[in-house]
Amino acid sequence: MTYNRKMLSRRDFLHTGAAVAGLAAVPAHAQLRIEITGAGARQFPIAVAAFDGEGLLPRSISDVVRADLERCGLFRIVETGPQPVGETAKIDFGNWKYRGADAFVAGSVTRMADGRLTVRFRLFDTTKAADLGGLELTILTEQFRYAAHRIADWVYEKLLGEPGVFSTRIAYVVKNGRQYQLQIADADGQNASAALVSDDPIISPAWSPDGTRLAYVSFQTKKPVIYIHTLATRQRTVLSNFKGSNSAPAWAPDGSRLAVVLTKDGISQIYELRADGSGLRRLTQSSGIDTEPHYSPDGQFLYFTSDRGGSPQVYRIPAGGGDATRVTFEGSYNVSPHVSPDGKTLAYLTRSEGRFRIALMDLASQQVQIITDSDKDESPSFAPNGRLILYATEVGGRGVLSAVSADGRVKQRLSGFSGDVREPAWGPLPK
Amino acid sequence: MRKLLLPSLLAAALAACSTAPTETTAPVADTKPTKPAEVTKPAEPVKVDPLAALKDPNNILSHRSVYFDFDKYDIRVIYQPMIEAHAKFLVSNPQLKVLIQGNADERGSREYNLALGQKRAEAVKKAMGLLGAKDAQMEAVSLGEEKPKATGHDEASWEQNRRADVLYSGEY
Numbered sequence: 395m396t397y398n399r400k401m402l403s404r405r406d407f408l409h410t411g412a413a414v415a416g417l418a419a420v421p422a423h424a425q426l427r428i429e430i431t432g433a434g435a436r437q438f439p440i441a442v443a444a445f446d447g448e449g450l451l452p453r454s455i456s457d458v459v460r461a462d463l464e465r466c467g468l469f470r471i472v473e474t475g476p477q478p479v480g481e482t483a484k485i486d487f488g489n490w491k492y493r494g495a496d497a498f499v500a501g502s503v504t505r506m507a508d509g510r511l512t513v514r515f516r517l518f519d520t521t522k523a524a525d526l527g528g529l530e531l532t533i534l535t536e537q538f539r540y541a542a543h544r545i546a547d548w549v550y551e552k553l554l555g556e557p558g559v560f561s562t563r564i565a566y567v568v569k570n571g572r573q574y575q576l577q578i579a580d581a582d583g584q585n586a587s588a589a590l591v592s593d594d595p596i597i598s599p600a601w602s603p604d605g606t607r608l609a610y611v612s613f614q615t616k617k618p619v620i621y622i623h624t625l626a627t628r629q630r631t632v633l634s635n636f637k638g639s640n641s642a643p644a645w646a647p648d649g650s651r652l653a654v655v656l657t658k659d660g661i662s663q664i665y666e667l668r669a670d671g672s673g674l675r676r677l678t679q680s681s682g683i684d685t686e687p688h689y690s691p692d693g694q695f696l697y698f699t700s701d702r703g704g705s706p707q708v709y710r711i712p713a714g715g716g717d718a719t720r721v722t723f724e725g726s727y728n729v730s731p732h733v734s735p736d737g738k739t740l741a742y743l744t745r746s747e748g749r750f751r752i753a754l755m756d757l758a759s760q761q762v763q764i765i766t767d768s769d770k771d772e773s774p775s776f777a778p779n780g781r782l783i784l785y786a787t788e789v790g791g792r793g794v795l796s797a798v799s800a801d802g803r804v805k806q807r808l809s810g811f812s813g814d815v816r817e818p819a820w821g822p823l824p825k
Numbered sequence: 826m827r828k829l830l831l832p833s834l835l836a837a838a839l840a841a842c843s844t845a846p847t848e849t850t851a852p853v854a855d856t857k858p859t860k861p862a863e864v865t866k867p868a869e870p871v872k873v874d875p876l877a878a879l880k881d882p883n884n885i886l887s888h889r890s891v892y893f894d895f896d897k898y899d900i901r902v903i904y905q906p907m908i909e910a911h912a913k914f915l916v917s918n919p920q921l922k923v924l925i926q927g928n929a930d931e932r933g934s935r936e937y938n939l940a941l942g943q944k945r946a947e948a949v950k951k952a953m954g955l956l957g958a959k960d961a962q963m964e965a966v967s968l969g970e971e972k973p974k975a976t977g978h979d980e981a982s983w984e985q986n987r988r989a990d991v992l993y994s995g996e997y
Contacts, residue, residue: 595971595972597935597936597939597969597971598935598936613968613971616997617966618939618967618969638943638965638966639939639943639966639967641936641939642936642939655936655940657943657947657965657967660947661940661943661944661947662939662940662943662944683937683940683941683943683944684940685936685937685939685940686934686936686937699934699936699937705896706896706937727896727933729933729934729937730934730936730937743933743934745932745933750932750933770932772933772934772935773934773935788978791978816935817935
């Protein structure tokens with residue numbers, strides 16, 4: 395409980411108007427909170443009415459809120475029809491309850507004298523006929539998507555008790571003809587912009603834990619070199635340009651250093667260096683391929699792919715180096731490990747029957763579940779709340795991005811891209 | 826296959842042109858062994874360029890590619906004569922350098938494929954090293970699955986792309 399209140403207050407200072415009276419009045423949302431147990435989790439039924447005045451916006455803000463909630467797989471959207479309902483309107487709780495919605499969102503958009511817009515909403519518990527609070531956001535017209543994502547995050551956190559990820563960002567690479575772009579977009583794939591355009595391949599973007607920088611691999615100098623790109627200034631520096639190839643950057647959770655893969659001593663092995671490129675240290679010593687390092691969220695372990703046992707499998711070592719422990723056993727191709735934010739689940743790419751799909755392993759029980767059903771999936775990465783896994787797949791010979799809920803039940807293709815899309819990486823929660 | 830014009834002929838040729846070879850500027854864009862190189866046609870018998878052997882379709886040295894099985898980097902026996910020829914060529918021409926580029930097909934992880942391409946290139950480098958080529962003459966790099974020679978999404982394309990190419994200075 396204290397966790398939730400802290401999270402909310404951390405966000406509240408951002409709001410220009412403080413229409414959060416309902417929040418203090420209803421500190422306990424246990425009555426609406428559901429237990430999420432992974433596979434077979436119940437979906438929370440919610441109705442989001444059209445916002446009063448949302449015609450002032452280029453697109454319906456309530457549509458974006460609904461799409462966010464639906465996509466995460468934890469909500470079931472109850473139809474409301476086109477009739478707008480403002481947050482101050484009298485809510486017919488009985489009717490919404492009868493129609494199957496346990497929660498109801500009403501809101502409005504109004505234009506201020508200076509041309510900016512005020513977006514207000516409130517969340518209601520239909521079973522208790524209770525006002526659970528809301529927000530007031532002042533935005534420029536073009537920020538309406540951001541406002542919608544913030545609303546969806548607020549509703550998500552209020553009802554489920556953990557942070558939403560709708561206002562986070564994703565990075566990925568688009569190949570268009572001979573051109574490569576490192577793009578950054580909202581978590582729903584909208585609002586894309588290019589951080590880097592190049593005639594040579596770009597792979598393996600990795601977000602710094604604070605979300606301000608991206609490490610990636612570029613072949614611009616005709617060989618793989620690791621760069622760090624600061625998003626705000628668009629400035630980039632070389633992190634690692636040793637003899638041979640430099641690739642697979644992975645940030646330590648504290649952002650102070652990165653694990654990288656170098657071939658300067660022969661075949662691919664894992665090294666670490668500080669974020670300024672200094673202090674190089676070798677972490678693995680094997681006669682096989684060691685690549686794709688990924689830190690556990692507590693910084694204790696480094697998971698990676700190695701073929702030291704004859705086929706590529708996931709292993710882990712203590713983050714400072716040491717003896718490797720094999721993690722995956724089923725099948726002959728298990729690569730690209732990513733650990734969930736709570737440290738309990740490992741997502742990776744597995745090949746069976748000639749198909750490449752995303753698998754999840756419960757690290758405690760070592761139980762494995764394949765959660766996608768396509769043939770050419772790649773590059774799984776967790777949403778920062780662990781509920782979704784973003785990955786690349788192929789449709790009609792073209793790379794696209796998809797997200798699957800961690801229980802495998804809901805899949806969503808991210809639309810709005812042109813070109814061949816690959817190498818997605820989900821950014822952290824906004825600080 | 827095994828008939829090579831090495832090494833006495835080359836030694837003579839090298840002695841004949843005492844300065845560094847000058848006709849190396851024409852880059853070989855396509856390393857397909859089947860395609861005849863156009864450079865051979867105006868060949869003047871007076872000046873023999875050692876590098877001409879690399880472009881002569883009848884010479885094993887014009888063969889530059891080693892192909893691999895899926896997720897494998899061991900060199901099949903059929904490529905041994907070609908690797909021996911290049912190794913001997915490097916021994917006879919210590920001023921020459923090669924870049925060995927490893928590649929992988931598009932399936933699976935890009936980073937793993939980058940590492941796999943590197944291991945394929947290293948395998949070729951090591952084999953040539955055992956046959957006397959000097960470490961300083963060879964560099965092994967990987968393009969992973971990023972620069973496919975065949976762009977289809979089927980086995981016919983994939984087998985073309987599981988490959989290591991031996992490229993001489995001026996060819997990359």
